[in-house]
Amino acid sequence: MKLLLFDVDGTLTPARQKITGEMVDTLNRATQHYTLGFVGGSDLAKQKEQLGDAIDLFTYWFPQNGVQGYRGAEMFHNSTMVSMVGEDVYQSLINDCMQHMSTVSLPFKRGTFIEHRSGMINVAPPGRACSTNERQTFEQYDMEYNVRSLMVSSLSEKYPQLTFSIGGQISFDVFPKGWDKRYCLQFLKEFDEIHFFGDKTFKGGNDHEIFCDDRVNGNTVTSPSDTINLVQNLIKTN
Ligand code: M1P
Numbered sequence: 001m002k003l004l005l006f007d008v009d010g011t012l013t014p015a016r017q018k019i020t021g022e023m024v025d026t027l028n029r030a031t032q033h034y035t036l037g038f039v040g041g042s043d044l045a046k047q048k049e050q051l052g053d054a055i056d057l058f059t060y061w062f063p064q065n066g067v068q069g070y071r072g073a074e075m076f077h078n079s080t081m082v083s084m085v086g087e088d089v090y091q092s093l094i095n096d097c098m099q100h101m102s103t104v105s106l107p108f109k110r111g112t113f114i115e116h117r118s119g120m121i122n123v124a125p126p127g128r129a130c131s132t133n134e135r136q137t138f139e140q141y142d143m144e145y146n147v148r149s150l151m152v153s154s155l156s157e158k159y160p161q162l163t164f165s166i167g168g169q170i171s172f173d174v175f176p177k178g179w180d181k182r183y184c185l186q187f188l189k190e191f192d193e194i195h196f197f198g199d200k201t202f203k204g205g206n207d208h209e210i211f212c213d214d215r216v217n218g219n220t221v222t223s224p225s226d227t228i229n230l231v232q233n234l235i236k237t238n
Contacts, residue, residue: 002193003060004030004231005216007181007207008040010199011227013050015135015169019224024054026228026235033238035059035191039066039184041167041206043117065175065206066184067119077187080118084176085161090121093159093174097123100151107141108134119179124171125151139169148172167206181210195219195234197227 009015012023027036037060040047044063048055055061061070069077082090094114101113101123110127122128125147126138142148152164152172163180166172181198188194196216198207211218221227 001191002034003037003188003191003195004034004234005037005039005060005184005188005194005196006227007196007198007200008038008042008047008050009168011197011207011221011224012038013224016046016132017050019051019054023224023228024057026231027054027057029235030231031057033235034195037184037188038062039181039210041065041120041122041165041173044068044070060184060188062181062184062187064117064119065179065181066187067175067179069184069187078118079179081120081175081179084179089159089161093155093162094121096155096158097121097151097174100154101125104147104151106147107137110134120173120175122171122173123151126170128171130170135169142170165206166204167200173206181207182213185210185213185215193217197221197230199223 006012013019030036036058038058039062042063047063059071067079068075097114104125106126108126111129113124113127115122115128130138148166156164161177162174163177164172164174194216196210197219198211199221200207201211201218201220202208210216219230221230
């Protein structure tokens, strides 16, 4: 049994945008040879928005790195960060994030700076309410001023039991050590071949750990169109 397992943002779709018809056609063809799955940092609501009806091409859905697991629309696994780390640590982390963000000046700030998800928190210094243009502006600004990486370095010293992972354009995710994308592999033991595709496979990126794992054949992609090319090449070998 063979599985194609995809990261979502930057791999199946541009960050927080909708899947293209060309990607849907390619995935459709891939289902003749492979089972499909996705594993992303986002929550399921965002992934559904991005994948639309094409979500039904995937047998395995892993929002929040697989801390939530679905076979089709049916949930079979759900762990929570609060129960893992305890309310005290969780609250202290939120306080530290708010304190740090309150000292930083940016070209703009919008709303929703911390998003609570069951398996992680997502911290967005400019706020998750940014428009698509504002996201791109912040991403460029962050490349120059390292807003996120400076925050991540100072917080990770204080919370060695947590992983801080920069996976998207405006935010970073925080979750218990070990709850990176490898988490979902425990549910995929039936497959003898797993091909993983991700754009953030570099050290510090949120695809790095699963990309390096012996249980998968890791593929780095530069964009969704690169993913299409790699999948088409794989289909040809069948
Ligand atoms: O899937 C990658 C990341 O996508 C979003 O990041 P951002 O909003 O910063 O572009 C978030 O959902 C994040 O949790 C996720 O890891």
